[in-house]
Amino acid sequence: MAKLDIPNAADDELVRSAQNGNMAPYEELVHRHRDKIYARAFSMLRNEEEALDVSQQAWVKGWQRLKQFQHNSSFTTWMTRICINLCLDFLRKRQRQQTDSLDQMNEETGGVERRMEVEDYNPTEEIERSELREEIDAAMEKLSYEHRTVLVLHEFERMEYKEIAKSMQCSIGTVMSRLFYARRKLAKILISLKKERQS
Amino acid sequence: MKQEDRLKIQAWLDGELAPQESARIADLIDNDLEAKELADDLCAMQKTLEVGEKLAFLEDSREFYWSQVERQIEAEEPITENAQPELMSGRLGNAIRWLVPVGSLAAISALMLNFDSINTTPDWHETGGSEIKNPQTNPINSPSGLAEGAGTVMEEESPATPEVGVFSFEGTQNGGNFASPEDPNTLPESIENPER
Numbered sequence: 518m519a520k521l522d523i524p525n526a527a528d529d530e531l532v533r534s535a536q537n538g539n540m541a542p543y544e545e546l547v548h549r550h551r552d553k554i555y556a557r558a559f560s561m562l563r564n565e566e567e568a569l570d571v572s573q574q575a576w577v578k579g580w581q582r583l584k585q586f587q588h589n590s591s592f593t594t595w596m597t598r599i600c601i602n603l604c605l606d607f608l609r610k611r612q613r614q615q616t617d618s619l620d621q622m623n624e625e626t627g628g629v630e631r632r633m634e635v636e637d638y639n640p641t642e643e644i645e646r647s648e649l650r651e652e653i654d655a656a657m658e659k660l661s662y663e664h665r666t667v668l669v670l671h672e673f674e675r676m677e678y679k680e681i682a683k684s685m686q687c688s689i690g691t692v693m694s695r696l697f698y699a700r701r702k703l704a705k706i707l708i709s710l711k712k713e714r715q716s
Numbered sequence: 717m718k719q720e721d722r723l724k725i726q727a728w729l730d731g732e733l734a735p736q737e738s739a740r741i742a743d744l745i746d747n748d749l750e751a752k753e754l755a756d757d758l759c760a761m762q763k764t765l766e767v768g769e770k771l772a773f774l775e776d777s778r779e780f781y782w783s784q785v786e787r788q789i790e791a792e793e794p795i796t797e798n799a800q801p802e803l804m805s806g807r808l809g810n811a812i813r814w815l816v817p818v819g820s821l822a823a824i825s826a827l828m829l830n831f832d833s834i835n836t837t838p839d840w841h842e843t844g845g846s847e848i849k850n851p852q853t854n855p856i857n858s859p860s861g862l863a864e865g866a867g868t869v870m871e872e873e874s875p876a877t878p879e880v881g882v883f884s885f886e887g888t889q890n891g892g893n894f895a896s897p898e899d900p901n902t903l904p905e906s907i908e909n910p911e912r
Contacts, residue, residue, distance in 0.1 A: 540786070547785060548778050552771070559772040568772070573781070577788045646767045654770040671730070672765045678732050693723045700726075700761045707764070 528592045536583050543583070547576050550593050554600050560669055561604040563658055571607055575600040597674065605684060608662050656706040664699035671696055717750050725751060729758050 521534050523545050531542035554575055559568035579596050586595055657665050663685075670676045670684065678696075682689045721744060727733040728741040744751045774781060 540789075544782050544786075547782055551778075551781055552773050555774045556769075556772045560769055565772075569774070569776070572774075573785050573788060576785045577792065580785075580789050581792070649764070649767050650770040653765065653767070657769075668765075669769075672762075673769055678727070678730070690723075693727060696730075697723055697726050700758060704757065704761050704764075 529588060532583070532586065532588070532592050535580075536586070540580075543580055546592065550596060551576070553593060554596055557597055557600050557669075557674075558604055560657070560673070561601070561662075561666055562607065563665075567607065571603050572600060575603050578603070601670065601674070601684065605666070608666065612662065652707060652710050653703075656703050656710060659706050660699060660702060663695055664702060667692060667695040668699045668703065717748065717754075721751065722754060725755050726758055729755065729762065 521530060521542060523531065523542055526534075526542070526545075528546065528549070531546050535543040535546065551572065555568055555572040558571045558575070559565065562568050562571065575596060578599050582599070586592065657668065660668070666685065667681060670681045671678075676684070678689050678692045681692045685692065721741070724733060724737060724741050725745065728738055728745075733741060745755045746752070
């Protein structure tokens with residue numbers, strides 16, 4: 518059997534070799550995708566050290582479960598799901614140490630929405646895409662972890678309501694409600710950031 | 717407008733609404749100004765988020781990052797790889813699996829028979845057989861000699877029963893998912909492994 522040309526091999530080839538217990542191909546996979554996994558962890562946790570730890574844990578878990586990977590999705594999708602699950606576990610533990618957030622109370626009563634006006638917002642007209650990404654990032658940081666997570670999973674990971682509900686261990690109705698409030702709050706924060714920038 | 721309809725408008729825009737509801741919501745958006753404004757607002761937000769997210773990058777070097785991952789892998793491997801084969805592999809493992817319960821049962825039976833002969837035979841001789849009392853009323857005469865202790869254990873364990881009920885109830889509330897949120901190993905495999 519020909520020796521694997523690790524730096525030039527496709528992900529799939531590296532994964533198959535790593536599934537046989539070879540660590541060098543796995544190291545290459547870590548190198549190729551570590552930024553993506555770290556970025557997902559950071560977008561959910563909003564803390565560099567925690568994101569670093571969780572991203573490394575994800576790679577450890579990925580290695581331990583590599584034989585379960587059946588090549589039906591891309592390796593990065595599979596790794597990202599592992600990372601998301603670890604982030605959710607981490608966030609749940611952190612949340613359990615805090616009292617219930619105001620956001621959750623509002624979701625249950627629905628009180629905020631009835632007072633919230635529909636904003637007319639078109640952010641793409643003035644700022645460049647990279648600047649807009651910066652602003653979205655700043656706005657996401659101001660959201661509660663439940664709202665940020667549901668937005669990340671739906672808007673950036675393209676997960677369906679059902680899948681998000683399973684990941685977040687809540688009902689589909691809760692996902693819909695969280696997503697709704699998350700979008701409204703994000704819009705509100707973006708408007709205020711726009712006003713700050715203009716003044 | 718009802719909150720339920722707001723959520724359905726959002727679901728319709730996300731392509732998550734059932735076909736039979738879609739027609740009604742489309743009609744609502746066409747005919748209700750508030751519904752239309754909400755749909756426009758949600759659409760604007762969807763478009764905004766289409767630009768994607770700002771990506772964070774690692775500052776650690778490739779070697780340093782990998783060395784930390786590798787160290788954790790090596791630290792966890794002896795637990796998963798070495799422990800299992802010793803306990804479970806081969807014919808010896810299968811034999812042990814059968815021998816342990818059968819052997820335990822045999823040992824308990826032998827002990828019970830011995831206690832019976834030890835506790836009853838002397839009494840029989842001393843009392844002439846006429847004063848043997850119901851063993852249940854006298855812990856000393858219990859076949860195992862553990863009657864009192866066993867009762868205590870039962871009393872201590874009994875409060876645990878309602879906890880099982882509470883656990884079951886919570887599990888049902890979560891759609892039958894009993895996975896502990898603290899343990900990533902118990903998370904649904906379909907999430908951990910998106911292929912399933």
